[in-house]
Amino acid sequence: MALYSISGSRAWGDLQGYLTSSVSADYRGEKINLSSIRNLAYDPDPAVRKDAYEAELACYDKIKDSVAFSINSIKLEVINAARLRGFASPLEQNLFSAHMKRETLDALLSSMNDHFDIFRRYLKIKAKALGHKNGLPWYDLFAPMGGIDQKYTVEEAKTYLLGIFKTFDKDLHDMVERAFDEAWIDFYPRDGKRGGAFCAGLGAHRQSRILTNFDGSFSDIVTLAHELGHAYHNLNIQDHRPLNNNYSMPVAETASTFNENVIMNAAISSAASDEEKLALIESQLMDVTQIICDIYSRYLFETSVFENREQEFMQADRLCELMLDAQKKAYGDGLDHDALHPYMWLCKSHYYSTRSFYNYPYAFGGMFARGLYAKYAEEGDAFVPTYRKLLYNTTIASVEDAAMVAGIDLTKKDFWDKSLESYKENVDEFERLVNKLYK
């Protein structure tokens, strides 16, 4: 199976990677690559965002048929491999490797379904503020709002993070100090360095290494806090034996997202102006809407691809149809149905490996961390040792048993309901600020 995959699923995945990285979009008379054109979705100029979206959608026409062969072949290989290994479905195989029960996934998904209105309301408020009548068009999903101008040096970032983490856990504070002082972090962008950010644990050395592309913005500080959360997770599992050092996908983002909550809440409550507060709340809502509505649409899409693949080969148009259908179900009237994104199946590399359902773990991680943070807000310092014990357990217990350390039953909807409902307050505050600042 492993040998066959080199010329099978891996090769089909490479084809998608090759085509999406070499295709060029025609943008305002210029030829630009796909990742640059997709980055323009964050541009402050509305005309740039719209033109970029149109150029992006148009460029997929050149590669859609070949990429459709990729996804059809990879998903069929996954279906067959799951069957040969004795699983009823790819999802069952996925849950098995995630050490997670079906009841947990069902509870999470059904809670998400019950709370879409909170996130659709945010989208509609944003749409109205930006001058749209029928919900937000896709090209304005990532439009920046409000404003944060402050820039930070690495030294200032360090002081900022230490000041906040000191109030949470001394060991986290000390670890962050070591990370800065002992050069665990590769901060700045440079030629030949990859983009984004990640953290790698060096178990044997009881240390971690972090890569970021620090540019001094507040969101770079949040990224640092996120990666340092992974390092903190590593710190809490370092006493396990080497074979017990891995945690599964759904719990992988617990400590990192928890840290983001710590930093964002501190920043929002000490925002210097309404513009800054709006920018912070909006970016938090933008992110969470991605892990609730968008992740749900990806989960629905992947589920229908698996369901259909055995009977039919899905051409590009059929895949677009399934994607639009999933987006309508997940975003509802929050988005303008005449300006969705039918090609999300093509540009998201997550669909192009044998690791299936590279989606629901994001919703799981975000809502799990949010629920843990709510417990911390309630219980204060007394919660910290429990939280650390929970992280310790992520590599030796199922996700349900690890959560039980903090008395949380993940198979019941109420835990997820509480996490999701907590965003209602943020949307209320967002609306208040929008009404004040966007007239």
Ligand SMILES: [Zn+2]
């Ligand atoms: Zn992460």
